[in-house]
Amino acid sequence: MKKTIILITAVLLMFSIAQAQSSMESSVTQIVNSQGEAYLKGYMKPFVTAFGTAAAGATFHRAYTKSFPRLDIGISGVYISLPDEAKMFNFNGTRQPTVFGPDNQGLVGGTDLGTFFLPQLHLNLGLFANFELMARGFSVNVGEVGDISLIGFGVKYGLSDLVPLPILDISVQANYSSFNVGEWVSSGTFGMNLQASKGIPMLPLDVYAGIGFESTSMTLDTKALVPNSTLGEVSIDGDNSFRTSFGVSLTLLLLNIHLDYNIGEYSSLGGGLMVVF
Numbered sequence: 001m002k003k004t005i006i007l008i009t010a011v012l013l014m015f016s017i018a019q020a021q022s023s024m025e026s027s028v029t030q031i032v033n034s035q036g037e038a039y040l041k042g043y044m045k046p047f048v049t050a051f052g053t054a055a056a057g058a059t060f061h062r063a064y065t066k067s068f069p070r071l072d073i074g075i076s077g078v079y080i081s082l083p084d085e086a087k088m089f090n091f092n093g094t095r096q097p098t099v100f101g102p103d104n105q106g107l108v109g110g111t112d113l114g115t116f117f118l119p120q121l122h123l124n125l126g127l128f129a130n131f132e133l134m135a136r137g138f139s140v141n142v143g144e145v146g147d148i149s150l151i152g153f154g155v156k157y158g159l160s161d162l163v164p165l166p167i168l169d170i171s172v173q174a175n176y177s178s179f180n181v182g183e184w185v186s187s188g189t190f191g192m193n194l195q196a197s198k199g200i201p202m203l204p205l206d207v208y209a210g211i212g213f214e215s216t217s218m219t220l221d222t223k224a225l226v227p228n229s230t231l232g233e234v235s236i237d238g239d240n241s242f243r244t245s246f247g248v249s250l251t252l253l254l255l256n257i258h259l260d261y262n263i264g265e266y267s268s269l270g271g272g273l274m275v276v277f
Contacts, residue, residue, distance in 0.1 A: 023145075
């Protein structure tokens with residue numbers, strides 16, 4: 001009897017997870033069948049902006065660069081609290097839910113997501129001549145959105161030798177991240193930023209800040225959902241543009257913990273736990 005209860009519970013849990021994973025896909029399939037491209041773009045645009053914000057977040061926690069073979073390795077992540085304007089859009093004079101909107105309103109309901117968190121495996125590897133490589137990636141299920149995979153790379157160049165400021169370390173960084181949702185969503189985010197950081201005397205603390213620009217574009221393959229769709233591939237650009245970051249980094253022996261607040265189209269928190277060498 002006990003084994004039967006465990007088996008039934010497991011089956012129900014698997015069923016509920018499958019439903020959660022397919023919620024966004026089901027809604028988009030409904031839109032492709034009944035509403036058309038304009039509705040699809042309005043419904044999904046906040047998704048593009050949100051995941052662009054996440055993909056371009058937590059890319060640095062110090063401005064100085066390390067030399068080969070010194071490195072930081074660990075886990076970073078981005079937490080986003082979605083604003084109210086990301087949950088509804090205008091369509092033919094009416095207010096309709098976006099993918100993040102309420103699940104029981106409008107022509108097509110949303111996922112009713114207010115926040116989400118994206119973790120990533122993260123590596124910073126010192127190279128040579130003031131260059132540093134960043135690499136990261138993850139594969140995770142995000143609630144009602146589905147299975148997401150991301151891979152990203154970046155290059156940082158230290159400017160402290162060129163712009164000698166005794167009180168600050170300065171660098172520039174360029175990064176690119178691509179992510180997919182299942183077989184029907186592919187997206188890319190490109191970002192550039194200027195970073196500055198300063199160690200606090202007598203304490204294992206650094207404060208850091210940055211200003212940057214990011215751009216996100218996403219392609220939805222509607223034929224992967226509806227084989228006879230006439231929409232084909234639909235491209236949507238996010239509203240991502242400028243971002244300002246402020247953070248603090250604590251290093252104790254070989255362990256680093258950092259947290260930053262990012263002000264952009266959608267504000268976010270970034271952070272990480274790293275082993276540093």
